[in-house]
Amino acid sequence: MKSFTEWFFTTLGAAVVIYYGAKLLLFTRMLYPKRWFPLPKSFFSSMGEWAVITGASEGIGRQYAFALAEQGMNVVIMSRTKMTLDKVAKEISETTRRLVKVIVVDFTKDDVFADIEEQLKYLDIGVLVNNVGMMPSVVPRRFLEDEDLDQTIRRVINCNVKTMVKMCKIILPGMENRRKGVIVNIASGIASIPFPMYSLYAASKIFVERFSQGLHAEYKDKGIIIQAVTPFGVSTRMVGYQQTNATMLAPQDFVTSSLQYIRAGDKTYGSLCHMFLGWLLHTIPLKILHTEFMLQGLKEYVERKQAEKSSSSVVKEA
Incomplete structure (x- = not known):
């Protein structure tokens, strides 16, 4: 029983390492598109x-x-x-x-x-x-x-x-x-x-x-x-x-x-x-992103950016 348990967790660990290693390799390819995806x-x-x-x-x-x-x-x-x-x-x-x-x-x-x-x-x-x-x-x-x-x-x-x-x-x-x-x-x-x-x-x-x-x-x-x-x-x-x-x-x-x-x-x-x-x-957990505080903050941020742009346009036209 002990040998089976050891084999199971060893195999599971190896599978996890291989899985995330493959994901890391795929991710690193995106850093060098000209090399990995040449046209x-x-x-x-x-x-x-x-x-x-x-x-x-x-x-x-x-x-x-x-x-x-x-x-x-x-x-x-x-x-x-x-x-x-x-x-x-x-x-x-x-x-x-x-x-x-x-x-x-x-x-x-x-x-x-x-x-x-x-x-x-x-x-x-x-x-x-x-x-x-x-x-x-x-x-x-x-x-x-x-x-x-x-x-x-x-x-x-x-x-x-x-x-x-x-x-x-x-x-x-x-x-x-x-x-x-x-x-x-x-x-x-x-x-x-x-x-x-x-x-x-x-x-x-x-x-x-x-x-x-x-x-x-x-x-x-x-x-x-x-x-x-x-x-x-x-x-x-x-x-x-x-x-x-x-x-x-x-x-x-x-x-x-x-x-x-x-x-x-x-x-x-x-x-x-x-x-x-x-x-x-x-x-970021969705429970955080979907809080009223975050939603209101997003709205105020975009409104502020729009106001800054409008103000800048007025200055340039003047």
Whole structure:
């Protein structure tokens, strides 16, 4: 009996060491993406002639469009503001000498996808970036505090959930036929846990994450990479263009980093600093994060940041 007990605990201990050793090895690979997940110079252009980016008029989407054009791809940029899209298209064309196609569409509305499918059907699309998304409010608030909740629910689900699924439906068949392609779906780091005060937004983004992971499992054997990218702070209009720092990244820096992790699995944080933030968030008990003190503190922090930004803008204009 004694020898069996010793054998059992020795085996159990060895299994635990091997398990966590493997996890540590996988973690250390994320520190050196260029070494562990190298990409040939022609990787993206080899997927197809065109890249499609939703929400490409500014922020993260705009930078993905520039980055993929610089990789030798023609790009289709989609958003709801024609004037801004035309300006971005001109900048990309002049900078990279690649073709740029503009599609004006408001993804918060219903029944916009038939026209999109018609405009894309003859293109050899190798990369899709589902970036477009909306947050009901920059300042945290409870679900029932929205003044027009029914309208907000419809807009958020259309923009954050329905658009991603429908764009995959439109573009994935061509990738499957050619047995190659890349789909990047932008989720959010705050969807890592149940996130009060941003409940609707966070829930929509966890859908993005789970859908992407499931789809990747379905189509990875057909040469298609489908990845959820889950950033925390990126200085865009969605977060009030907060000042960049070690964790609040500029869109260009975030996109450059995230593209290095394309072959790193079905989900990445897109950057090393956001990976550490994700780890930190998971180490704090939810009972602490969900206390009224923490929720009120979050709200006051965001309100203060917004006030500082408004004050700074007034000073600059003066």
